[in-house]
Amino acid sequence: MESGSPQDDGLLVDPVRAEVIHVPTEGESGPAALLPESVEPERSPSPMAVALRHPAARVGLVVIAALVVFSYIGPLIWSASPNDTDLLVILQPPSSVHPFGTDDVGRDVLARMMVGGQVSLNIGVAAAALGCAIGVVYGAISGFAGGRLDSVMMRFVDGMLAIPVLVLLIVLAAAFRPNQLLLILVISLTSWLIPARLIRAGTLSMKSQDFIKASQAMGSTSTRTLRRHVLPNSVGIIVVNATFQVADAILLVAYLSFLGLGIPPPTATWGGIMSTGISYINEQAWWLIYFPGLAILLAVVAFNYLGDTVRDAYDVTAR
Amino acid sequence: MSPLDEMKSVPDVSSPETEGVLELRSLRVTDSHPAGARRLVDDVSLRVGQGEILGIVGESGCGKSMTAMAIMGLLPKGCAITSGSILLGGRNISALQPSEYNRIRGKEIGMVFQDPMSSLDPTQRVGLQVADSLRVHTDTKSRAARVRVVETLESVGLPEPAKVADSYPHQLSGGMRQRVMVAMAILCGPRLLICDEPTTALDVTVQKQVLDLLRGIRDSFGTSIVLITHDFGVMARVADRVAVMYAGQLVEEAPMGDFYRSRAHPYSDALLRAVPTLHGTRSARLWAIPGTPPTPAAHREGCGFADRCVNVRADCLNAVPALAKGPSPHHRLRCLHPVEPADGASTSSTEQGVGQ
């Protein structure tokens, strides 16, 4: 559950685990076949498939699916506009007309929650994906290069990890007035660090395996080794970590919008609705606090839980 | 000097009539395996006399260490004594409350573990750790405790004991650490010392020193010692009596001399024959018996050793043989088809093998 913590990293660098998740590909059967049996990694069912068959992982998936339906399909069914103000019905508690109530300028909170969900999911998923992509490239370069360059690149990652993410984001958000695309870029700038470490570790452990040495001796290039061995081998770890990154990104988006530094108004965000709720907390506008709060909580728990259960499923298959 | 010669110098204190310091009565330890509680220690009865050194020998997983931990009252989570009893000086300790057991451990029973590297807390000075036993069992003041600790460290042959007491474990060699462990175990003058593979992690030369130390402790204080090992060389050097365990059961038990002359269980015989005779291969694994010991089971149909045994017959598979009187006095044996008394050749090879 401590996504982004160094603890995950240490766990995943575990050589046993790194070996277990290796899925050999057909292309390398030649050199591998020349080596003793013990060197050739075993073929096991895809851990992702195992994990997704796991009932606990399904719970996370179902919640995420529900959020997707709510955010993207919801607006098709719920026709109220998220941005139409109606000063006659400001700060109304939930009713049949406005099931989630209205905000300080009479906008329908349900409709705004749906739009806010889109923002959170778009940015969360895209930033995590982009961050992982950056991390893969960076980690692979670092791992394959080795030596001096590797240690400099990794010191940089350590240094970046020590910088408070939120402070960095606030600085960047103040400097460049964000839109969705910019927020994705900015958040991915903070979410590539752990994937980079993971891929580097995967690269290093692959490099030390005899059949890779053999295939490299036979002229295989680093890119090929990366594509054929390191990536298939690390895809599981990366996917697990990506779900944690999505959870973190959703939280970060919420914090930034809450601070008024995210997507500029009038676009609805969960953090923005919450911010209004706190402004009108003396009016006891609980619906402006509970709905966005629970939505963020649900989304973050769902992604963290999915990652956790998939990771546990790895551990089980590892045994 | 052959081990047999060495044994002659030891008084025979192993007669069953001696008042037992430790007595196990049909001890059974089971775990909580989901497929049914498995017997890790199965119906083990043993007696250790005053000042006697009993060696328990067997492959790993045969229940030796589990027996030791049962005596210490420190069975791992999920494991428990399900029947039988443990008597210390005639008092049944197997049913004691945890707090009462704390008063026995370290005071009446001391224990020395296998790996002196990991058995000491790396963050604390050795002297303070050793003194813990005194601190919990007596109301010795810290200055007096310190004096006592340094004395004890000296008595186990540590040079500069005061300096050792102020050291951290990583500053000491393996042999020194094991001496510290022994000092810790004997600090409160226990009547029973349990040594679980005390020399396995040590260099050969240091092994001898530690074994001599253990025997010295027995000689000076009359401490009874249970020595658990998989190494017959270790056993031969110090033990007065041998108990062989296999698959959680006691399969043979005899005074050391009798055991060498007339061991009768095929497993015991195989153990001794497996001791290499060439000096160069001494460090290699001792065991060369084909197959592996059975995994613990809830229930066993026949003799546990049957599928590895050279003497196996049809009836071995039907019933677990009872522990009966063996070929010599004070000799117990659990076997339907024992081997013939060992021939001279194998005995002499054994002596060469274990005497190094």
Next chain:
Amino acid sequence: MRLGQACVVLLIVSVLTFLLVRMLPGGPVQALLGTHNTPGAAAALEQKLGLDKPLAVQFLTWIGSLLRADLGFSYVRQSSVTSLIAASLPNSLLLGVMAFVMALLVAIPLGVYQALHPNSWSDFAATTAAFVLYSMPIFFIGALAILYLSVYHPVFPPGGVGPAGVTDLSWATRLYYAFMPATVLALVQLAVWSRYVRSSMLDTLAKDYVRTSRAQGLSMGQTVRRHGLRNASVPVIQLIGLSLPALIGGVVVVESVFNYPGMGYLLWQAAIQYDFPVILGVTVIAGLAVVLGTLLADLLHLMVDPRVRDGIG
């Protein structure tokens, strides 16, 4: 080695802030002055930043002013950044230290208890609670706290460091006002830290020296106190040192929720008002805080583990 890493962090932070100023839309002078852009002020600032000199010199000038604790001037607030920070820092320190202590006071006993009863019903419940707390947005907990403990039941003040208009605050008042924000901050941290303590203590309890201690006759409780806590603290200290950046992020959010005038609140207000001198100053201080925290964690580690002192492990 860690000292080197600390230098890397400081270097990254200073380079980043330096470059950021140069990259700001409209150029550094325009961005730093904001609406207070008069020709005179612009010329003076240009002179101070040395914009006519090469970039390397500009960087050294920037480092030089940092070393002199000169963090620039906030034209929005009409005050030196250093004095603004000096006014906010004590409040944040109080909040941070309070949250830190509260989180540890709960996380350690909780984690130890869980480690002593692994997979029990209570362990499962605590794990689940920690999981949910960890995923909980801080402002949600903060909002619920205000809603229930200030609005519905006025037990604690909803924000600030003290009653409006009062400048000479007693310690009791400060603690009273800091209690709710600190608790919120502590809740999130303790969710993570209790996990650290639990897993570290579980590892420690499986160690051979714990068995040795039990064989000496110490009870489980005595053994935990004598050997468990100290050894389990080694990885926990490092992990807590590493979670400082997250704690600082939490401070920003909590101070914004409770309008608590600390460094995080200062940063937030500055960000909304595009008050870049303040933003940069706070960022530098935050980087410094992380570095100091990490060094402190290393120092503690050194004190706890004698092997590190002798250069082993």
